[in-house]
Amino acid sequence: xxxxxPQPKKPTRIQQEKTRAILDAALDVFSKxxxxxxxxxxxxxxxxxxxPNLLYYFAGKEALHQALLERLMETWLEPLQxxxxxxxxxxxxxxxxxxxxxxxxxxxxxSRLFANEIIQGAPRIADSLTGQLKPLVDEKxxxxxxxxxxxxxxxxxxxxxxxxxxxxxxxxxxFDTQINAVLGSAYPDRFTxxxxxxxxxxxxxxxxxxxxxxxxxxx
Amino acid sequence: xxxxxPQPKKPTRIQQEKTRAILDAALDVFSKxxxxxxxxxxxxxxxxxxxPNLLYYFAGKEALHQALLERLMETWLEPLQxxxxxxxxxxxxxxxxxxxxxxxxxxxxxSRLFANEIIQGAPRIADSLTGQLKPLVDEKxxxxxxxxxxxxxxxxxxxxxxxxxxxxxxxxxxFDTQINAVLGSAYPDRFTxxxxxxxxxxxxxxxxxxxxxxxxxxx
Amino acid sequence: xxxxxPQPKKPTRIQQEKTRAILDAALDVFSKxxxxxxxxxxxxxxxxxxxPNLLYYFAGKEALHQALLERLMETWLEPLQxxxxxxxxxxxxxxxxxxxxxxxxxxxxxSRLFANEIIQGAPRIADSLTGQLKPLVDEKxxxxxxxxxxxxxxxxxxxxxxxxxxxxxxxxxxFDTQINAVLGSAYPDRFTxxxxxxxxxxxxxxxxxxxxxxxxxxx
Amino acid sequence: xxxxxPQPKKPTRIQQEKTRAILDAALDVFSKxxxxxxxxxxxxxxxxxxxPNLLYYFAGKEALHQALLERLMETWLEPLQxxxxxxxxxxxxxxxxxxxxxxxxxxxxxSRLFANEIIQGAPRIADSLTGQLKPLVDEKxxxxxxxxxxxxxxxxxxxxxxxxxxxxxxxxxxFDTQINAVLGSAYPDRFTxxxxxxxxxxxxxxxxxxxxxxxxxxx
DNA sequence: TATGAATGAGAATTCATTCAT
DNA sequence: GATGAATGAATTCTCATTCAT
Numbered sequence: 001x002x003x004x005x006p007q008p009k010k011p012t013r014i015q016q017e018k019t020r021a022i023l024d025a026a027l028d029v030f031s032k033x034x035x036x037x038x039x040x041x042x043x044x045x046x047x048x049x050x051x052p053n054l055l056y057y058f059a060g061k062e063a064l065h066q067a068l069l070e071r072l073m074e075t076w077l078e079p080l081q082x083x084x085x086x087x088x089x090x091x092x093x094x095x096x097x098x099x100x101x102x103x104x105x106x107x108x109x110x111s112r113l114f115a116n117e118i119i120q121g122a123p124r125i126a127d128s129l130t131g132q133l134k135p136l137v138d139e140k141x142x143x144x145x146x147x148x149x150x151x152x153x154x155x156x157x158x159x160x161x162x163x164x165x166x167x168x169x170x171x172x173x174x175f176d177t178q179i180n181a182v183l184g185s186a187y188p189d190r191f192t193x194x195x196x197x198x199x200x201x202x203x204x205x206x207x208x209x210x211x212x213x214x215x216x217x218x219x
Numbered sequence: 220x221x222x223x224x225p226q227p228k229k230p231t232r233i234q235q236e237k238t239r240a241i242l243d244a245a246l247d248v249f250s251k252x253x254x255x256x257x258x259x260x261x262x263x264x265x266x267x268x269x270x271p272n273l274l275y276y277f278a279g280k281e282a283l284h285q286a287l288l289e290r291l292m293e294t295w296l297e298p299l300q301x302x303x304x305x306x307x308x309x310x311x312x313x314x315x316x317x318x319x320x321x322x323x324x325x326x327x328x329x330s331r332l333f334a335n336e337i338i339q340g341a342p343r344i345a346d347s348l349t350g351q352l353k354p355l356v357d358e359k360x361x362x363x364x365x366x367x368x369x370x371x372x373x374x375x376x377x378x379x380x381x382x383x384x385x386x387x388x389x390x391x392x393x394f395d396t397q398i399n400a401v402l403g404s405a406y407p408d409r410f411t412x413x414x415x416x417x418x419x420x421x422x423x424x425x426x427x428x429x430x431x432x433x434x435x436x437x438x
Numbered sequence: 439x440x441x442x443x444p445q446p447k448k449p450t451r452i453q454q455e456k457t458r459a460i461l462d463a464a465l466d467v468f469s470k471x472x473x474x475x476x477x478x479x480x481x482x483x484x485x486x487x488x489x490p491n492l493l494y495y496f497a498g499k500e501a502l503h504q505a506l507l508e509r510l511m512e513t514w515l516e517p518l519q520x521x522x523x524x525x526x527x528x529x530x531x532x533x534x535x536x537x538x539x540x541x542x543x544x545x546x547x548x549s550r551l552f553a554n555e556i557i558q559g560a561p562r563i564a565d566s567l568t569g570q571l572k573p574l575v576d577e578k579x580x581x582x583x584x585x586x587x588x589x590x591x592x593x594x595x596x597x598x599x600x601x602x603x604x605x606x607x608x609x610x611x612x613f614d615t616q617i618n619a620v621l622g623s624a625y626p627d628r629f630t631x632x633x634x635x636x637x638x639x640x641x642x643x644x645x646x647x648x649x650x651x652x653x654x655x656x657x
Numbered sequence: 658x659x660x661x662x663p664q665p666k667k668p669t670r671i672q673q674e675k676t677r678a679i680l681d682a683a684l685d686v687f688s689k690x691x692x693x694x695x696x697x698x699x700x701x702x703x704x705x706x707x708x709p710n711l712l713y714y715f716a717g718k719e720a721l722h723q724a725l726l727e728r729l730m731e732t733w734l735e736p737l738q739x740x741x742x743x744x745x746x747x748x749x750x751x752x753x754x755x756x757x758x759x760x761x762x763x764x765x766x767x768s769r770l771f772a773n774e775i776i777q778g779a780p781r782i783a784d785s786l787t788g789q790l791k792p793l794v795d796e797k798x799x800x801x802x803x804x805x806x807x808x809x810x811x812x813x814x815x816x817x818x819x820x821x822x823x824x825x826x827x828x829x830x831x832f833d834t835q836i837n838a839v840l841g842s843a844y845p846d847r848f849t850x851x852x853x854x855x856x857x858x859x860x861x862x863x864x865x866x867x868x869x870x871x872x873x874x875x876x
Numbered sequence: 877t878a879t880g881a882a883t884g885a886g887a888a889t890t891c892a893t894t895c896a897t
Numbered sequence: 898g899a900t901g902a903a904t905g906a907a908t909t910c911t912c913a914t915t916c917a918t
Contacts, residue, residue, distance in 0.1 A: 036256030129400035171386035181348035197379035475693030567838035609824035619786035
């Protein structure tokens, strides 16, 4: 009965623009208020259109949220996918940390949307977690585990290492408000410092002890 | 107009019990669904009473949420307050990590309530952040900074160190669903492994290089 | 989440009255406009209360409609259930016709509600049709069939006889508007004439030929 | 303001085809869901065109429904019009029954559309009922009445006889769902049996008693 | 003609809060 | 203290209709 813009062929220019505008507005609102807290009114207003018009492009609130999450998942998995078993262990891991931090800096709304969803039990994304995320994490954890067993990095639990990378980077997006409150808005360039700190931390934590090839120069 | 609890002097036992039950139920529901997603019906049912009865004890949804957050703030600040400038730097920091992880394990609902609030811009807790949290963090950051400058720990940015401790520990409460999805429900005792991993990580990251007093033997 | 008047014990007086008023109003409106055509606004207004108040007693439009249909089914089956295999065939059948016509006269709204539901494919009552109605009809059709085979009534198809009784009696309720238009509102006492006509018709149709025991005196 | 079909002179073939398609689709949908329950979306989809396109041919939902009813009325009156005062009374009446049953078999959607309209108070067809239907019925009732007074058929109330013919035949279209539920989908050829039954019934009911010219042999 | 786009007027339902007992 | 009853203000979603091309 609903007519979700039948575009078996090619989406019109106007469709693309509107869709983009809606998704952007929805990301804004959902990431700020959560699924239940967000209202279509807010989103429609933010997207510069009427509510029925918004519903002309997306079947409903749920569908809109879903569309956001789906687009998000790819972006979210990509940094870890790039972790290369053939690369230098420490460099690979630090590069991963770096990419994740960039994501937090450049896509904080996406990060918060994701965080909101997970915190509330992932009712709308649970499948992707076990279907896409888990296999990828297991695969990369195996890579890291192999590095550790080979003595190329310190002997750490790979899964928990990944968790600590996730949390310490995403924190800058998700808990932005708190960081602002603590650092003050005058604090310049928190991401540069965060990047430096995290690289230093993970490099030292994982470096195989005494022979830290690349001594981190902090400050 | 509203008469929260008539006698400020001695709250009846019944009053205390009811209040306790309501706060517990509210914590359950708010932490799971967020402020807007939670309904007084859910909370009242979970607390085993009628909605009007609940509203006899708390002036409204907002007030109930506020009460939870206020109680929470103390608990939340305590571990950091215990960080002792006079203690051994590494031990103090590791003890802090440990206490935070215990909080995440023992009070995951509180952690999620807090996370929900922060992610959504802390509309109801902003004052506490700048009024209570910031001063404390600044104070302890100064302590850590002094340790670093004295060469007693590695030269790290104290604020970002604190952020990384917060995030990597709270992650086990806030992103519990995701961790479950990745580790599988069969994974035993994730907190033990997390504790071991985090201690190892922070000890290596902060240890002043070659003379790591307490070499952590994981596994 | 919904609190459909938790009356595990005994419904309050006020509950009974309101429930009664709502069901009555709903019958009015549903029978006149069909399920989709009826609005809760209409029903609530007709019941003399606000829409949310109505929804305090019934979980929703669907549930309200369902409640009506369920109450209806009993009433609707009763006349046929009374058809007694041990009675005089013609008398039994004529009594059934009579009872059905009385129902049409006294409960036209119920009849129209039922008709509306059936005409539209019985989406909300299909189960009752095959679960309750069919067995009963089959049973009574067997009785009639036995009478016919025994030569106690004319040899008619019992199922189609039942259909003709249903249709010719319910017609006076369901097609009331049309009958009014044809007969004019001045026509007195259409049910008396209908009763006389139907009794005559079925008696002659079923009477075993020449020896019509009870000659019908029409006019 | 609205320009239904510009050229009243020669409707294009395309116009005719579209109009036909729309009316057919509308009949489908209206007869199944009632006026309020039907949506233009459904109808447009069923007619294989867009909603605005449909509205190019018909001024609105109301107008479309009206158009259907008007076309219907002729078809609906025809069988009764053919009742010939000069024919054999019993044969004429049975032929009428037969034609009505054929209509029910061949045009069940039309029958249900009509039934829906009447049951809901005929808000959109009341005029036709008193303007066209009533005169015709009165005329034919007079014919039947004359036959009865002349002793050519049993002495029955002509109007109620007509009602019983209407109801017992249309029942097979309008209450199709119920009949299916009772007879089961395996029941073959219900219209043949219905025809036999109804002919038998009306012939016996109207036959002038002892000298039933054409004894009906059922089964 | 035809259709993608847009919308205002409902309609169902939810929910925090108030009232009365 | 406690609760059944009630409601106004949303909030999501539907749908007939209109607009612009």
